[in-house]
Amino acid sequence: MDRQANSGVHAEVLQILGRRIAGGVVPAGAVLTLALIEDEFRVSRTVAREAVRVLEDHGMVTSKRRVGVTVNERTQWDSMNSSVIRWRLDGPQRHAQLLELMELRAAVEPAAARLASSRANRHQRSALTRLAAELEYLGATGAGRSEEYLAADIEFHRTLLQASGNSMLAQLAGPVEEILTARTNLGLVPPRPDERALRGHIDVAAGIAYGDADTAAEGAQAYIATVSLEVQIGGPGVDEPEL
Incomplete structure (x- = not known):
C-alpha cells in the first residue's frame, strides 16, 4: 500500500473510532487492542497505531503496554479540539x-x-x-x-x-x-x-x-x-x- 492510500485508510479508521467513542458506543473504561483494530478494519499495525496515537493526542484514550488502549472519561478529552467537537456533533x-x-x-x-x-x-x-x-x-x-x-x-x-x-x-x-x-x-x-x-x-x-x-x-x-x-x-x- 502506498503512502497516500495508507493515509486515507488511517483517516477512515480514525473517523470511525472517534465517532464511536464520542457517541458512547465504545464507553469510558472500555479496552481496545491494536490487534482488534487491525482485525476489524483489516489494516496494518502501522495504521492502527497511528489512529490510536491521534486519539491519545485528543485525550480520548490512554495506551499502555500489557493493558491495551483504554477509553478515557470525557473530562479528559480535549473538548476544544475541532475533531472531538465534530465527532460529538455526529453522535447522540x-x-x-x-x-x-x-x-x-x-x-x-x-x-x-x-x-x-x-x-x-x-x-x-x-x-x-x-x-x-x-x-x-x-x-x-x-x-x-x-x-x-x-x-x-x-x-x-x-x-x-x-x-x-x-x-x-x-x-x-x-x-x-x-x-x-x-x-x-x-x-x-x-x-x-x-x-x-x-x-x-x-x-x-x-x-x-x-x-x-x-x-x-x-x-x-x-x-x-x-x-x-x-x-x-x-x-x-x-x-x-x-x-
Missing part, C-alpha cells in the same frame, strides 16, 4: 454539544467585542463592517442557508475574535466555526435569519468601528440570545444521527 450527544458551544460563545464573544472596540486595527474594523453588511444582504434575500452566508459568518466571527487582541480568544475561532457549520448543516439557520441576529452583527461592527464598547458587547449578546433560542428549539430532535 449532538444537542448537548451545540448547547455547550453556545454557552462558550455567550461567555466569550461579548468580551471579545468589548476588547475589539479599542484594539481592532483599521483592516479588521473595515472587514467586520463589510461582513456584517454582507450577512444582512444575504439574509434579506433568503440565502441564510447558503455557502456564501456561512462563509461570511465564519469570517465575521473569526475576525471578531482576532480583533480582540487576545491570542487565547483568537484560538476559539475553531470551535466557533464548528457550531456555525453545524447549525447550517442541521438546518437550524432560517433561510431568512432573524432580524435581531442580523442587527446584532451590524451593532458589533459599528461599535468596534467607532470605539463604542457597550454597543459592540450588546450587539454580540443580542445575536447570541437569538441563535441560542434557535438551537434550543431544534432540541433533542436533532439528536438521533446514525453512528
